[in-house]
Amino acid sequence: MKAVQFTDHGERDVIEYGEFYPEEPGRGEVRVEMRAGALNHLDVWTRRGLPGLDLDLPHIPGSDGAGVVEAVGDGVDRFESGDRVAVSAGVSCGDCEFCRRGEPTLCVNYHIIGEHVRGVHAEQAVVPADNLVPVPEHVDWETAAAAPLVFQTAWRMLLTRGDLSAGESVLVLGASGGVGHAAVQVADYAGAEVYATASTDEKLSYASEIGADHVINYEEEDFAAEIRDRTGNRGVDMVVDHVGAATWHDSIKSLARGGRIVTCGATTGGRPETDIDRIFWNQLDIIGSTMATPGEVDDVLGLVWDGTFEPRIRATLPMSETAEAHRLLEERKGFGKVVVNPDKLYDV
Incomplete structure (x- = not known):
């Protein structure tokens, strides 16, 4: 072969x-x-x-x-x-x-x-x-x-580990990638208000098509500042960050008090400097997630097979x-x- x-x-x-x-x-x-x-x-x-x-x-x-x-x-x-x-x-x-x-x-x-x-x-x-x-x-x-890999990862990360609920707000970084575009769809399915970042207007248009309510071109805009501006300085309830070192500091800045970051990877490096003072003062949660259980795989792929997710x-x-x-x-x-x-x- x-x-x-x-x-x-x-x-x-x-x-x-x-x-x-x-x-x-x-x-x-x-x-x-x-x-x-x-x-x-x-x-x-x-x-x-x-x-x-x-x-x-x-x-x-x-x-x-x-x-x-x-x-x-x-x-x-x-x-x-x-x-x-x-x-x-x-x-x-x-x-x-x-x-x-x-x-x-x-x-x-x-x-x-x-x-x-x-x-x-x-x-x-x-x-x-x-x-x-x-x-x-x-x-x-x-x-x-x-x-299978990206949708099971996004499903467990947002719904099981992140416990995302309808009415919450979530920022998905790198929405044009595999996990990112799955996370946008899962967050929209959960009833969240979805913010998404990407590097071109074409990618942002696609993100909007699959469920993003708000889009940010991170090549042209400071996404943390944009999140603060668009949420009245509140921040979002959840950030989905699989980018790592390049975005970690701004991901933490984007969170509302009591918010949480969920991460499944670090494409730009896994050893970022972090803001411990902001984490404890704003009582933030940092949540890791890897892949999914067989039951979670069956749940999310059922929604792919029936066309809910694409x-x-x-x-x-x-x-x-x-x-x-x-x-x-x-x-x-x-x-x-x-x-x-x-x-x-x-x-x-």
Whole structure:
């Protein structure tokens, strides 16, 4: 089979699309004939090399994908050959204290397909059956591939961890990215007043289309000052910040008293200076969130499958052009997700 892969960490030129040995599914595993994969910024970080991340090389990236079950291993009874499925990338051990109490995202052995172990950007992928979700017939492969990681992340971050309620106000930073555009939709669904930032008028227009009530061009305006001005100096109840060091100080400044920041990542760096005096004096909460539980995944993907939520696709490319897909993410080109399909699908 052919797969996207790299044998060393580095820039985009380390990405190859070539032959890779096919795997047989083991106990509890399923082999999927992939029809589409989707990228996340996680793929860029994994390619560059994350501190403490020790991968078996060559590594196949990709945490998002969808396809058809081709074979099942022993002990698998949820799926059979021909089933349409999508990948939910968070893997837990099922046996530690956190898993036993129903919090698998806190698992001491938690890892993510495509980051810590081999991913799914290939013609075929073997994954645990527990990490597959059924995809209805009416859902296209690009939507099925693009939705799981970002929508489950946004759902848990805003509704479970952040406890966002109708009537509250929320600021979503980087609304044109994968998690950002999902967070705008989840916040709107929850009945919140949604503020969103992006870097171009085109991206802001898209953000408005999917649920943002107010938009701010952060390249032209100080978003913290804008939030203060537009809320009568009150601030917002919640900030969704997955940007990190570049925005952290202004995110804290944007919060109302008693407000909270929810974060699932730090694309510009994870060691920002912070405002401890503002945090304690205004009684702010800082809340971390990672991925989602299986029940949360089912809840949010049900709303994707029925059309309530829409994964926006900014580009669809052959897997042999994955380096170009990485460029689109790194240079922040477009709005929404980038999808890659196995090259052989273009030959039929």
